[in-house]
Amino acid sequence: MTMSNAGARRKAPTIHDVAREAGVSRGTVSRVLNGGHYVSPAAREAVDAAIKSTGYVVNRHARSLITGRSDSVGFLLTEPQERFFEDPNFNVLLRGCTQALAAYDIPLLLMLAGTQDERRRITRYITAGHVDGVLLVSSHSGDPVAEELRAAGVPLVACGKPIGHASKVSYVAADDRDGARDMVRYLHQSGRRRIATVTGPLDTPGGVDRLAGYREVLAELGIAPDDRLIEHGDYSRAGGEAAAERLLAAAPDLDAVFVASDLMAQGVLSALHRAGRRVPEDVAIGGFDDSPAALASSPELTTIRQPWDRIATEMVRVLLAQIGGEDPAAVILPTELIERRST
Amino acid sequence: MTMSNAGARRKAPTIHDVAREAGVSRGTVSRVLNGGHYVSPAAREAVDAAIKSTGYVVNRHARSLITGRSDSVGFLLTEPQERFFEDPNFNVLLRGCTQALAAYDIPLLLMLAGTQDERRRITRYITAGHVDGVLLVSSHSGDPVAEELRAAGVPLVACGKPIGHASKVSYVAADDRDGARDMVRYLHQSGRRRIATVTGPLDTPGGVDRLAGYREVLAELGIAPDDRLIEHGDYSRAGGEAAAERLLAAAPDLDAVFVASDLMAQGVLSALHRAGRRVPEDVAIGGFDDSPAALASSPELTTIRQPWDRIATEMVRVLLAQIGGEDPAAVILPTELIERRST
DNA sequence: CATGTCTCTGTGAGCGTTCACAGTAGAGAA
DNA sequence: TTCTCTACTGTGAACGCTCACAGAGACATG
Numbered sequence: 001m002t003m004s005n006a007g008a009r010r011k012a013p014t015i016h017d018v019a020r021e022a023g024v025s026r027g028t029v030s031r032v033l034n035g036g037h038y039v040s041p042a043a044r045e046a047v048d049a050a051i052k053s054t055g056y057v058v059n060r061h062a063r064s065l066i067t068g069r070s071d072s073v074g075f076l077l078t079e080p081q082e083r084f085f086e087d088p089n090f091n092v093l094l095r096g097c098t099q100a101l102a103a104y105d106i107p108l109l110l111m112l113a114g115t116q117d118e119r120r121r122i123t124r125y126i127t128a129g130h131v132d133g134v135l136l137v138s139s140h141s142g143d144p145v146a147e148e149l150r151a152a153g154v155p156l157v158a159c160g161k162p163i164g165h166a167s168k169v170s171y172v173a174a175d176d177r178d179g180a181r182d183m184v185r186y187l188h189q190s191g192r193r194r195i196a197t198v199t200g201p202l203d204t205p206g207g208v209d210r211l212a213g214y215r216e217v218l219a220e221l222g223i224a225p226d227d228r229l230i231e232h233g234d235y236s237r238a239g240g241e242a243a244a245e246r247l248l249a250a251a252p253d254l255d256a257v258f259v260a261s262d263l264m265a266q267g268v269l270s271a272l273h274r275a276g277r278r279v280p281e282d283v284a285i286g287g288f289d290d291s292p293a294a295l296a297s298s299p300e301l302t303t304i305r306q307p308w309d310r311i312a313t314e315m316v317r318v319l320l321a322q323i324g325g326e327d328p329a330a331v332i333l334p335t336e337l338i339e340r341r342s343t
Numbered sequence: 344m345t346m347s348n349a350g351a352r353r354k355a356p357t358i359h360d361v362a363r364e365a366g367v368s369r370g371t372v373s374r375v376l377n378g379g380h381y382v383s384p385a386a387r388e389a390v391d392a393a394i395k396s397t398g399y400v401v402n403r404h405a406r407s408l409i410t411g412r413s414d415s416v417g418f419l420l421t422e423p424q425e426r427f428f429e430d431p432n433f434n435v436l437l438r439g440c441t442q443a444l445a446a447y448d449i450p451l452l453l454m455l456a457g458t459q460d461e462r463r464r465i466t467r468y469i470t471a472g473h474v475d476g477v478l479l480v481s482s483h484s485g486d487p488v489a490e491e492l493r494a495a496g497v498p499l500v501a502c503g504k505p506i507g508h509a510s511k512v513s514y515v516a517a518d519d520r521d522g523a524r525d526m527v528r529y530l531h532q533s534g535r536r537r538i539a540t541v542t543g544p545l546d547t548p549g550g551v552d553r554l555a556g557y558r559e560v561l562a563e564l565g566i567a568p569d570d571r572l573i574e575h576g577d578y579s580r581a582g583g584e585a586a587a588e589r590l591l592a593a594a595p596d597l598d599a600v601f602v603a604s605d606l607m608a609q610g611v612l613s614a615l616h617r618a619g620r621r622v623p624e625d626v627a628i629g630g631f632d633d634s635p636a637a638l639a640s641s642p643e644l645t646t647i648r649q650p651w652d653r654i655a656t657e658m659v660r661v662l663l664a665q666i667g668g669e670d671p672a673a674v675i676l677p678t679e680l681i682e683r684r685s686t
Numbered sequence: 687c688a689t690g691t692c693t694c695t696g697t698g699a700g701c702g703t704t705c706a707c708a709g710t711a712g713a714g715a716a
Numbered sequence: 717t718t719c720t721c722t723a724c725t726g727t728g729a730a731c732g733c734t735c736a737c738a739g740a741g742a743c744a745t746g
Contacts, residue, residue: 012472014732025696030734038694057471061407062732066701070404075453091434098455105464107473109450110418112441121448128400129355130450266639296609296639357702368726373704381724405702409731 022050096312170328179304179335180213192256196229240264244271299341365393439655504548513671522647522678523556535599539572583607587614605630642684
């Protein structure tokens with residue numbers, strides 16, 4: 001039984017204890033801990049053994065104190081939180097980032113900055129150097145926190161293209177425009193001719209780009225633009241429902257709707273159902289996001305999948321690169337059309 | 344313009360700078376920072392002014408190094424993560440905990456321990472003292488991580504009653520049994536006489552207690568137990584669907600089903616629909632959780648709401664108390680019946 | 687043999703804070 | 717006056733680590 005002092009919780013072993021146990025100096029132990037350069041094989045072995053036998057774990061506070069790094073990053077949500085926390089995509093993103101960071105042994109600090117007060121507190125916390133970088137989630141433009149952090153020189157990667165920021169800030173985003181193009185083209189190919197759309201909020205890049213994709217394809221197909229076929233939503237179920245009602249009133253002959261989010265598509269589905277339109281027989285519905293909502297709907301939604309896991313991985317990669325001194329970068333990832341029963 | 348050195352990111356002011364600026368010693372500044380006892384009003388004022396003028400923010404690493412505390416807590420998820428991250432209740436919980444902690448200026452570290460490797464890494468991290476306490480989310484019993492942390496003396500609060508742990512571990516949970524009782528009593532009061540149930544997994548406290556509540560009420564009503572009316576699910580949509588099919592086969596005369604989760608209730612709804620039973624006319628459905636799934640179903644589900652926001656608040660309160668030296672505690676919170684269209 | 691280069695090792699200093707302790711000044715009591 | 721007590725203040729010494737530096741061999745080069 002090598003229980004030694006397990007469960008004692010008396011005093012954690014320090015680098016000094018390891019050094020003594022291994023018969024080397026603190027410096028050598030430290031070198032082993034940090035990559036092991038300029039360490040003889042014998043010394044490294046002795047240190048590794050000593051680490052194991054003492055159960056040594058590096059004290060991050062001591063390390064951070066001297067290095068100035070914290071070896072942690074923040075996941076910052078500056079939205080009114082309800083919206084995002086309700087969004088299943090958000091969870092995939094959060095999980096993906098946590099996992100990607102875990103691979104580097106970097107803990108993720110979850111920060112919510114819904115109110116003005118919280119924003120101030122968190123900005124202070126971040127600029128004080130308590131995290132090495134920030135993964136920023138905030139769909140709306142003109143986020144003051146982003147600008148403040150950028151100005152303070154904090155490494156920063158946004159999820160989605162931050163609009164309104166002329167300045168250089170890294171971001172990772174799905175190709176919204178291309179996804180929208182795919183969906184509209186697909187609806188047209190399956191024989192639909194009066195294709196309407198429910199957009200997202202137009203102060204979000206996703207809202208803008210998905211609408212742009214819709215318009216582009218119609219133009220390329222030589223279909224004249226028709227404003228009656230365009231209604232705006234707010235990414236919520238209720239918003240989708242209301243928009244669908246307006247569409248039905250303005251353009252009762254529509255035979256397809258490209259909806260800029262699955263959640264809104266659920267609302268559209270309800271409205272159509274109430275209006276007595278069958279899906280997909282009378283009206284085809286194309287969603288966006290491939291959220292669980294797409295599967296929970298009946299019929300299940302044909303939709304555009306955003307590669308949230310890859311987005312998470314890329315955000316972490318870009319952030320770590322930036323922490324390592326590289327320049328900001330933008331990454332655009334392709335989407336995928338998922339065919340289900342609503343078209 | 345009092346820009347002073349804003350945006351410089353050169354060198355953060357230390358307690359020393361503040362002391363010099365205020366014309367006092369480090370010790371006095373430190374005392375102001377930590378409650379301000381034994382500090383003259385004049386000194387305190389000078390220090391406060393100096394803090395403001397220098398933009399000083401305490402260096403948590405230095406503080407943690409000497410105090411041994413980290414002033415942060417972990418939010419640990421030991422489940423296979425998909426299940427939980429899909430669960431909207433989880434999000435409310437996570438958000439609630441983050442916010443409750445923010446009120447104490449304590450950051451939350453999100454930790455996912457899905458695989459064996461991750462579990463080891465994270466246990467190491469935690470027992471090394473890098474967090475002061477852990478909020479544990481893990482529905483299944485016999486969680487080795489929980490036991491390890493408890494043994495290591497790490498303050499710990501579980502979400503939901505940990506079964507299989509004879510040992511003293513704090514937890515906060517909704518009153519599952521009472522919620523189930525409410526629902527079954529309600530179904531009976533609305534005239535249903537053949538009330539079936541789809542249970543959760545019986546290795547979860549929720550599964551066990553909700554079933555117990557169901558049985559109790561029937562017994563109290565003098566209704567003889569009938570095993571054909573009880574089927575087991577796994578909290579998944581598909582599981583609910585399968586269970587409902589078995590129920591319909593074994594007890595075709597059922598006129599109500601108490602389903603131990605909304606997600607399963609969705610599956611039950613599908614199965615009933617396929618079998619040509621109308622809800623609520625032929626069969627009443629009672630769910631549990633009041634998750635968004637309850638609203639996404641048609642008809643919308645009558646269900647039992649768990650007070651997730653209060654659960655979060657209480658978990659944080661109990662954890663902080665425990666970090667402060669208090670003994671473990673169990674908190675049971677009342678549920679609420681939400682009446683909708685499925686009954 | 688002197689010199690340089692390369693790998694490896696130990697040592698002292700210091701990161702920014704808190705804590706224990708010693709010390710000061712003023713008030714009140716003897 | 718002198719002593720004690722209280723309220724306040726300053727000072728070293730940690731905390732556990734990394735980093736810069738110096739130095740020791742080993743080996744090659746001139």
